[in-house]
Amino acid sequence: DVKVTQSSRYLVKRTGEKVFLECVQDMDHENMFWYRQDPGLGLRLIYFSYDVKMKEKGDIPEGYSVSREKKERFSLILESASTNQTSMYLCASSFRRGAGARDTQYFGPGTRLTVL
Amino acid sequence: GQQVMQIPQYQHVQEGEDFTTYCNSSTTLSNIQWYKQRPGGHPVFLIQLVKSGEVKKQKRLTFQFGEAKKNSSLHITATQTTDVGTYFCAGPGNAGNMLTFGGGTRLMVKP
Numbered sequence: 204d205v206k207v208t209q210s211s212r213y214l215v216k217r218t219g220e221k222v223f224l225e226c227v228q229d230m231d232h233e234n235m236f237w238y239r240q241d242p243g244l245g246l247r248l249i250y251f252s253y254d255v256k257m258k259e260k261g262d263i264p265e266g267y268s269v270s271r272e273k274k275e276r277f278s279l280i281l282e283s284a285s286t287n288q289t290s291m292y293l294c295a296s297s298f299r300r301g302a303g304a305r306d307t308q309y310f311g312p313g314t315r316l317t318v319l
Numbered sequence: 320g321q322q323v324m325q326i327p328q329y330q331h332v333q334e335g336e337d338f339t340t341y342c343n344s345s346t347t348l349s350n351i352q353w354y355k356q357r358p359g360g361h362p363v364f365l366i367q368l369v370k371s372g373e374v375k376k377q378k379r380l381t382f383q384f385g386e387a388k389k390n391s392s393l394h395i396t397a398t399q400t401t402d403v404g405t406y407f408c409a410g411p412g413n414a415g416n417m418l419t420f421g422g423g424t425r426l427m428v429k430p
Contacts, residue, residue: 236417243328245407245422246362261417293361304411304418305350305369310361 206230207311209294215317222281224314226294235277236295236308237261237269246293252277284318291315323410325421333429338395340424342408349411351384351391352418357404365393365406398428 210225228235234253238246238261248261250269258269266288270278277296281288292314297306324343332338342351350369354362366375368384368391375382379402381394395402405423412419 238420243422245325246409246420248412248417248419251417259417262412262419295362305367307352307364307367308354308362308418310363312361 207294207296207309209292209311209314211314212312213315213317215319216281216284217319218283218285220281220284220318222284222316222318224279224281224292224294224316226277226279226296226311227275228277228296228309229275230296230298230309231274232296232298232309233274234297234299234306235271236297237267237277237279238293238295239263240291240293240313249279284316286318289316289318323408323419323421325408325424327424328422329425329427331427331429332398334400335397338398338402338426340393340406340408340426342391342393342410342421344389344410347388348391349388352409353382353391353393354407354409354420355404356407356423360404362407395426398426400428400430402426403428 207228236251237249247263249267252258252271268280294311295308297308322345352367353365356362372386373384379396383392405425407420407423409418409420
């Protein structure tokens with residue numbers, strides 16, 4: 204069974220704080236993704252990575268950065284959290300490099316972040 | 320850029336009624352995937368369609384890919400309370416390695 208874990212289910216932070224969201228997958232997947240989910244907007248891709256130290260911007264990268272130092276771990280960083288970043292954050296992984304759009308994505312349980 | 324539109328946004332049905340959600344793209348899709356997210360859960364892959372006009376079935380769920388590969392549908396026959404959740408379609412994004420998700424259809428089933 205593929206397992207994707209995220210460091211926290213719920214997180215409350217203050218405006219201006221630096222926030223780290225961690226994601227780990229245990230199936231040696233090449234691709235990892237960070238989405239945010241907001242009602243009526245579906246899942247929007249923030250960043251993805253197809254290899255260690257490689258990253259690509261998704262549809263809404265502004266205000267976020269990512270880090271992939273090890274294959275199994277993909278971190279999302281909010282340098283200075285703002286209230287409009289209150290959302291559900293979902294991490295996902297998929298197996299084959301270069302086949303991201305045809306590969307099944309496996310999602311973590313999500314982190315509900317509230318920025319006050 | 321690539322957009323995947325999904326309708327309706329919400330649907331209430333009586334248990335036993337049928338349900339359909341539709342997915343439309345502004346451009347031709349090489350493939351389309353469907354995911355289900357239960358309340359409080361995370362999206363789980365259901366199926367992928369690749370061929371023009373393809374129809375696939377999973378028990379009471381029927382998935383269809385349009386002839387022009389610009390639209391897709393998911394039809395549930397005789398809904399049950401276990402079908403409750405949000406159904407998402409997803410197609411290739413502007414960059415080939417990523418998926419663009421539709422806004423989802425939230426299905427609520429009254430017992």
